[in-house]
Amino acid sequence: MNIQLEDFCSKRTAILTSTLELVKEHGFHGTPMSQIAKTANVAAGTIYHYFDSKETLMVELYMYTKHRLGKAMLAGDDESRPYKERFFQYMTNQYNFYIENESSLFFLEQYINSPFAKNYPEKDSDIFKTDIIPFFDFGLENGYFKKIDPRLMWPIIRGTLVAAAHFRISQHVMYSEEDISQLVKMIWDAIKNNNTTP
Amino acid sequence: MNIQLEDFCSKRTAILTSTLELVKEHGFHGTPMSQIAKTANVAAGTIYHYFDSKETLMVELYMYTKHRLGKAMLAGDDESRPYKERFFQYMTNQYNFYIENESSLFFLEQYINSPFAKNYPEKDSDIFKTDIIPFFDFGLENGYFKKIDPRLMWPIIRGTLVAAAHFRISQHVMYSEEDISQLVKMIWDAIKNNNTTP
DNA sequence: TGCTACCGAATGAACATTCAATTAGAAGAT
DNA sequence: ATCTTCTAATTGAATGTTCATTCGGTAGCA
Numbered sequence: 142m143n144i145q146l147e148d149f150c151s152k153r154t155a156i157l158t159s160t161l162e163l164v165k166e167h168g169f170h171g172t173p174m175s176q177i178a179k180t181a182n183v184a185a186g187t188i189y190h191y192f193d194s195k196e197t198l199m200v201e202l203y204m205y206t207k208h209r210l211g212k213a214m215l216a217g218d219d220e221s222r223p224y225k226e227r228f229f230q231y232m233t234n235q236y237n238f239y240i241e242n243e244s245s246l247f248f249l250e251q252y253i254n255s256p257f258a259k260n261y262p263e264k265d266s267d268i269f270k271t272d273i274i275p276f277f278d279f280g281l282e283n284g285y286f287k288k289i290d291p292r293l294m295w296p297i298i299r300g301t302l303v304a305a306a307h308f309r310i311s312q313h314v315m316y317s318e319e320d321i322s323q324l325v326k327m328i329w330d331a332i333k334n335n336n337t338t339p
Numbered sequence: 340m341n342i343q344l345e346d347f348c349s350k351r352t353a354i355l356t357s358t359l360e361l362v363k364e365h366g367f368h369g370t371p372m373s374q375i376a377k378t379a380n381v382a383a384g385t386i387y388h389y390f391d392s393k394e395t396l397m398v399e400l401y402m403y404t405k406h407r408l409g410k411a412m413l414a415g416d417d418e419s420r421p422y423k424e425r426f427f428q429y430m431t432n433q434y435n436f437y438i439e440n441e442s443s444l445f446f447l448e449q450y451i452n453s454p455f456a457k458n459y460p461e462k463d464s465d466i467f468k469t470d471i472i473p474f475f476d477f478g479l480e481n482g483y484f485k486k487i488d489p490r491l492m493w494p495i496i497r498g499t500l501v502a503a504a505h506f507r508i509s510q511h512v513m514y515s516e517e518d519i520s521q522l523v524k525m526i527w528d529a530i531k532n533n534n535t536t537p
Numbered sequence: 538t539g540c541t542a543c544c545g546a547a548t549g550a551a552c553a554t555t556c557a558a559t560t561a562g563a564a565g566a567t
Numbered sequence: 568a569t570c571t572t573c574t575a576a577t578t579g580a581a582t583g584t585t586c587a588t589t590c591g592g593t594a595g596c597a
Contacts, residue, residue, distance in 0.1 A: 168454060169366060169369070173586060185587090186543070187543055251449070256364060292506060292510065299498075300497075302498075305491060323485075331528050332525065350576085350577085373552075373553085381577085382578040383578085384556080385577055388575085388577070540595105545592100547591105551586075552585075553582105558579100559577080560576080567569085
């Protein structure tokens, strides 16, 4: 059977999405396997057909979620457009993904701050490795950004967007297109290179 | 007995600090009360003398930690200095607190993304309510910052600093004073008002 | 006939919390 | 100083529950 991210195995996907929702509400250890099974309309034993343990379920859910985030970020990308425009598109997409997928946002934040992230540092989505990280590297190499540690760039951008999305969700505030582009502009202002003209 | 934040009740404090370390390593539900007791050199029952339940222990640990963060941020503050200088001081202090108190950083992140934060939204440190939030409000009212929702300002700043601190910790990278001030400058560039001269 | 997907009751470990009993310490009386 | 009394602090074994995981079995399908 196909145990890939893009799978049509409905039970496996049901388990993943149920876990996502439940972890958002109750946290990792706060969600029992029995409840995951119930919510996914699946027997408890079935979970262990697809995942070795609760721990690997969480790790695979992380990769699944990160993969979906990556795909969402790349939506509507066009390599022929100017770098800055593509950057804005990426950021807007990321922000929209967070507010349209609250549970993914909460899950990712929890995961990153959990022992799992430390225990499985190599586990990550391919899309990030092959597309998104290189896009930022390109921006750095070509002088679009300040000369800071490239590995610091991504967390900072992410930190800002996540903070904004969290706030937007918790306060039930609706941001207009305008507000979002102002937010992205803030990020751009923060990291753009002021010295040379790229 | 004095159940305040600044207490000399050593057992209570021992329980709090032990919980902080353990939650960093194993997460909320991943740390049993029995282990907290053992690490704090205290009997299991003693925890229930100071805290009603595991849940309230976590909430009170949040307030304790947030209080310490607040105090650290205000260190060396001088109201007579220019606003921008005070801002830089606050940010540098906050960043340094995170890297000097890893477990507090991890705990705060976990807490914010947990159901607790939603269930006890009113629980927060007084220092933030009386000193830190007003400081940012002042900056907004006096045109130092872009005109964005003031409640959005704090999460964005926090998001950036937290991201940088996380990175610094996970990669075992040492930032120089220089690097930190560049980081804070990035934040300042992002949120400062470009239109008028304050 | 064999293989995979799936089920769900059973198992045993781990857990949060309780409580009856013990100690420490303070305040008051002698 | 010493004894008395009262309260708060502390203990850790016992309790009842919840949980992750297992496993013997069923159903469909090649």
